[in-house]
Amino acid sequence: MRVLLPPMKLQPIDTSVTLKDHIYERMRAAILEMDLYAEDADLRLDERSLADQLGVSRTPLREVLIRLEQEGLLEVQPRRGIFVQRKTLTEILEMIVAWAALESMAARLAAEAASDDEIASLRDMAAKYSLTAQGADIAEYSDDNIRFHQRILDISHCKLLSKMAAGLFVHMHAVRRRAMGEEDRVAKSVVDHMGIIEALEAREGALASDRVRDHTMRLHDHVRQFWRAAEHTDISKGEAR
Amino acid sequence: MRVLLPPMKLQPIDTSVTLKDHIYERMRAAILEMDLYAEDADLRLDERSLADQLGVSRTPLREVLIRLEQEGLLEVQPRRGIFVQRKTLTEILEMIVAWAALESMAARLAAEAASDDEIASLRDMAAKYSLTAQGADIAEYSDDNIRFHQRILDISHCKLLSKMAAGLFVHMHAVRRRAMGEEDRVAKSVVDHMGIIEALEAREGALASDRVRDHTMRLHDHVRQFWRAAEHTDISKGEAR
DNA sequence: ATCTGGCATCTGGTATACCAGATAGCAGAA
């Protein structure tokens, strides 16, 4: 060994990103863009057409579709078609419950594991709305809101919790866009957030956990009422399967 | 319409089960059979060889492998190989945390939603060990133990919680088989279970939730110590990625 | 004996071809 430390430093090239990964990103983004839950939404996808549009062959595309099916975004009906999956009200409510479970545990961990800076970052995020609660744009608030909650998951330093919640996020996003309506939820939400932050700052894990759970379960109850009121006892394609 | 109710009744044929599904079952079972975490375990898989053994082509097999990768059982390294994935201690601990999050929420729901019979079924499961705690076979107890916990998830009537936990189960199973050693954990576990059952019977959601979480987090702490003691600060292939 | 560079070969990634079930439209019979 002549040279232990070569003068030139090179970062290894990430060779693990493959065509599939790009396709995945595109597809996921495209699906997020779609206005699911619109009455006239075209939920059917065509493998060959998609492959053409993306400029790839069906094989890698299919593997992506499989993956998206795993994540519950698509439904593949053999020899029938591939469909973007709408969720039933029950499924949506269950997702919110699962989210509550994950995030409340994250809050408990965060109260112990998060740094002061990390907790402070939550306060920064919330500060934006503390004064202008009522005037805030709902769509924008919705985005920031979910970022706030993801941040809690992140500062728990439990990667798995974040990852599992991320799988639910896609649906939550689509649902919120359609369901978030009651003005007064924004104000309540802001108050809840402050309560959560204070519990974390006080390093009260159990309290933070409870508050996060209660907060998310309020969304749960809200959605249950809202969707039911909107004549969507079952928002999916019905008894299709 | 001549006949509204034909005299012959036929159940629709389930045409949705495809080759992939069979392959999936086989592969998953085969991986579960493998003694992961054995020093000399051969973790490498070969697509072509597997396809031969199963008598199918690579394409459907690959889609299954993708799915198993999604579930965290495999790791596909492009142009290198496919490996059964060992988990690092950190990852295992995170899985236990996630499990605790899901199951404690399930217990909370179960306290409200489960029928008396369902809660009684838990007591039946636990009764088997209430008397013979020390004498019980560890492997057998381990299996029954995890069934008990899955049952709690089931009677929450939240399918998603069960499903998400099921994804973690595979690893929990493999880890338990190797880690479950301390005799006295069995006795403690039995006591914990009874406490959980009592809380559910009393319909005390918050209490049941706390007890479930504490119980699982005790496993968490136990595993953390046990694996560390067993010279497995990192049980995976190291800094491989 | 050691190091370097090329090549054979192994492995997963991608493309393409073909198969069979699902559908819908149409032709012919009643």
Place this chain on the structure above:
DNA sequence: TTCTGCTATCTGGTATACCAGATGCCAGAT
């Protein structure tokens, strides 16, 4: 006109061929 059954065709499922990166062996140079 209506019903039946055939068929063209569309769609996903499966098989196969080929591509390129990753590896390891080995010959030739030092």
